[in-house]
Amino acid sequence: MILKRKDFLRASAIVLSASIIPGINQSFANENFSRTEESNQPPLLSGDANPITKEEREGRIAKAQALLVKNKMGALILDSGTSLTYFTGLKWWPSERTMVAIIPARGGVKYVCPAFEEGRFREGLTIGNEVYIWQEDESPYQLIAKVLKNAGIVSEAIGIEEGTRFFVYDGIQKAAPNLKCVSGDPISVECRMIKSDAEIALMQKANDITLAAIKFGVSQLKEGMSQGELSSIINKAQQDLGGEPDFALCLFGKDAAFPHGTKTPAKLKRGEIVLMDVGCRVHGYSSDITRTIVFDAEPTARQLFVWNLEKEAQTAGFNAAKNGMPLGDIDKAARKVITDAKFGPDYKLPGLPHRTGHGIGMDGHEWGNALKGNERLLQPGMCFSIEPMIAIPGEFGIRLEDCVHMTADGPKWFSKTSKSLTDPFG
Numbered sequence: 001m002i003l004k005r006k007d008f009l010r011a012s013a014i015v016l017s018a019s020i021i022p023g024i025n026q027s028f029a030n031e032n033f034s035r036t037e038e039s040n041q042p043p044l045l046s047g048d049a050n051p052i053t054k055e056e057r058e059g060r061i062a063k064a065q066a067l068l069v070k071n072k073m074g075a076l077i078l079d080s081g082t083s084l085t086y087f088t089g090l091k092w093w094p095s096e097r098t099m100v101a102i103i104p105a106r107g108g109v110k111y112v113c114p115a116f117e118e119g120r121f122r123e124g125l126t127i128g129n130e131v132y133i134w135q136e137d138e139s140p141y142q143l144i145a146k147v148l149k150n151a152g153i154v155s156e157a158i159g160i161e162e163g164t165r166f167f168v169y170d171g172i173q174k175a176a177p178n179l180k181c182v183s184g185d186p187i188s189v190e191c192r193m194i195k196s197d198a199e200i201a202l203m204q205k206a207n208d209i210t211l212a213a214i215k216f217g218v219s220q221l222k223e224g225m226s227q228g229e230l231s232s233i234i235n236k237a238q239q240d241l242g243g244e245p246d247f248a249l250c251l252f253g254k255d256a257a258f259p260h261g262t263k264t265p266a267k268l269k270r271g272e273i274v275l276m277d278v279g280c281r282v283h284g285y286s287s288d289i290t291r292t293i294v295f296d297a298e299p300t301a302r303q304l305f306v307w308n309l310e311k312e313a314q315t316a317g318f319n320a321a322k323n324g325m326p327l328g329d330i331d332k333a334a335r336k337v338i339t340d341a342k343f344g345p346d347y348k349l350p351g352l353p354h355r356t357g358h359g360i361g362m363d364g365h366e367w368g369n370a371l372k373g374n375e376r377l378l379q380p381g382m383c384f385s386i387e388p389m390i391a392i393p394g395e396f397g398i399r400l401e402d403c404v405h406m407t408a409d410g411p412k413w414f415s416k417t418s419k420s421l422t423d424p425f426g
Contacts, residue, residue, distance in 0.1 A: 046242030074156030159184030243280030
């Protein structure tokens with residue numbers, strides 16, 4: 001099978017929904033499917049996605065408080081960022097004016113924010129209503145210390161979430177020298193690493209959108225187009241399908257050997273490798289999928305060999321993902337396939353230049369990396385990518401990336417994996 005543009009265009013824009021929407025025939029080239037006559041827009045795959053509820057956030061806070069007690073901490077401090085949204089639903093721009101949320105081991109969530117922002121701040125609150133304000137000529141850190149003291153926290157360790165900016169941490173420590181600021185990872189990481197059914201459902205939607213958008217991007221390939229043009233097409237498709245575009249890294253030929261791209265401009269040529277690493281968000285939850293094809297020509301023996309090796313390595317990583325086993329075993333299994341084929345060893349090129357996978361959730365890269373030496377034990381609810389790239393400088397790179405979530409029965413793919421280099425969408 002030659003992966004030609006005409007093969008993808010036969011079904012017109014139905015590539016945006018084929019094999020994704022339940023009830024639709026999954027045949028990629030079925031000519032009975034097209035966009036509706038009334039609209040040129042594809043169906044919104046995120047249309048029935050449900051955002052995280054207030055009740056679930058309250059459950060997260062309860063879990064955090066139990067962990068605070070277990071770890072002998074008095075409170076968890078959250079600066080603006082993903083963890084703030086995760087626990088409270090609040091999105092706040094991280095300006096130089098300090099705003100923090102305080103989750104005490106006991107009692108309700110408390111907030112410290114600039115006085116002139118109070119009205120806008122309260123508009124965004126869904127969890128808690130204790131808001132303490134500071135004027136421009138006052139110290140937010142003295143106020144934070146006072147709020148902690150009034151909550152009965154006078155000599156305990158205080159967890160600082162890892163995304164907290166240094167000046168915020170430093171200000172709190174100086175204003176409350178009797179409190180010891182420590183890493184909040186035992187609280188925030190332990191909560192965020194294990195996804196609920198609702199979180200997994202949103203990630204599934206995001207992956208559905210991304211895979212459909214990549215299919216559409218492939219249908220638009222043409223000789224002479226730039227990498228940026230293809231990126232724009234794919235991101236637009238993700239948006240049209242109801243996702244919030246995050247990235248679309250598209251690389252041609254030799255550029256595909258650079259895991260995260262290069263500044264060198266390139267135009268697409270027949271027979272070249274096309275690598276598409278794409279992701280979006282749905283209600284704050286991420287996807288990450290990479291597909292690699294050969295444009296408008298029969299793959300060479302070299303391209304086939306490397307792609308098949310990549311597929312074997314990804315499968316080995318998937319098979320190694322077992323509850324109760326270390327995350328590092330995934331990298332070990334995938335890397336062995338590649339090194340046994342005389343690539344590498346370790347991170348040496350040509351070979352696998354990076355970890356086999358990364359955790360994923362609200363952030364595209366989170367804790368739970370499939371990394372050599374990671375002894376964290378796998379358990380249901382963990383989500384991560386499996387992407388043992390093979391990079392060959394001066395020739396091309398092949399990456400096949402799909403994400404999984406761990407169930408009680410083991411790993412489950414978020415996206416339908418590729419069958420072959422000429423059948424990238426399975």
